[in-house]
Amino acid sequence: MKELVNELMNGIFYDHIIFLIFFIIIVVLSVVFYRKIVGVTGEFWVRVELRKLPKNRYFVLNDIMVKTENGTHQIDHIVISKYGIFVIETKNYDGLIVGDEYKDKWIQYLGKNKYYFKNPIHQNYGHIKALKEILQLDESKFISIVCLSNRANVKVKAQNVTQVDFIDDLIKSYKTEILNVDLNELISKIEQENILDKDIRRNHVKNIKNTIKENERKEDEMVCPKCGGKMVERQGKYGKFIGCSNYPKCKYTMNIKD
Numbered sequence: 309m310k311e312l313v314n315e316l317m318n319g320i321f322y323d324h325i326i327f328l329i330f331f332i333i334i335v336v337l338s339v340v341f342y343r344k345i346v347g348v349t350g351e352f353w354v355r356v357e358l359r360k361l362p363k364n365r366y367f368v369l370n371d372i373m374v375k376t377e378n379g380t381h382q383i384d385h386i387v388i389s390k391y392g393i394f395v396i397e398t399k400n401y402d403g404l405i406v407g408d409e410y411k412d413k414w415i416q417y418l419g420k421n422k423y424y425f426k427n428p429i430h431q432n433y434g435h436i437k438a439l440k441e442i443l444q445l446d447e448s449k450f451i452s453i454v455c456l457s458n459r460a461n462v463k464v465k466a467q468n469v470t471q472v473d474f475i476d477d478l479i480k481s482y483k484t485e486i487l488n489v490d491l492n493e494l495i496s497k498i499e500q501e502n503i504l505d506k507d508i509r510r511n512h513v514k515n516i517k518n519t520i521k522e523n524e525r526k527e528d529e530m531v532c533p534k535c536g537g538k539m540v541e542r543q544g545k546y547g548k549f550i551g552c553s554n555y556p557k558c559k560y561t562m563n564i565k566d
């Protein structure tokens with residue numbers, strides 16, 4: 309009888325320990341992967357919205373990775389319809405977002421902090437060029453959309469920069485049929501080219517990280533990562549910043565480091 313009670317108590321004790329260990333692991337993982345989770349949830353909400361588009365007219369492809377001569381491209385979402393091929397780049401940033409169509413970088417203001425990030429319109433243009441090559445279609449058949457978080461305060465002077473809540477309306481506002489081809493064929497072409505290999509996908513992320521590191525090293529030396537020119541301090545509409553001395557040929561800018 310005593311042994312039975314002991315065994316029972318041990319069982320309960322171990323259950324609690326296992327639960328506690330499990331709980332700690334989850335907390336640690338959430339802290340470590342916070343940025344990744346936030347990034348993924350941004351894409352998740354766009355995915356949820358795109359699912360609401362009428363299924364007989366719009367075909368949605370998510371998280372596509374393709375390779376062309378110019379490198380590997382990771383495309384967040386592609387919507388294929390008679391009204392065109394919508395290529396969507398998602399940015400899940402908070403705060404005030406300032407930018408325009410032409411600048412090399414956009415700015416995120418978070419409180420007193422200012423962060424530069426690559427112009428998503430330019431990024432998306434690279435994706436469109438890759439898809440154009442794969443599908444053998446004219447550029448006029450593609451519509452570029454940049455989708456920002458609902459939480460962001462967006463001050464961007466450019467067409468087709470929207471937020472999650474408005475993305476379906478923007479897509480549905482294109483009412484002219486411009487694609488006279490078999491849409492299923494386009495979809496299978498993309499699916500055929502889509503890289504599913506985990507190692508290649510991981511490498512793509514690694515390469516991006518390496519490029520960022522390399523750019524940071526050049527910035528530390530006040531060298532433009534884009535054209536190799538000298539970086540100089542300039543006065544802009546929103547205060548001082550550091551830009552490439554080859555402006556206006558090169559529009560590269562960087563953070564002022566304290």
Ligand SMILES: [Zn+2]
Pocket residue numbers: 532533534535536537552553554558559560
């Ligand atoms: Zn430059």
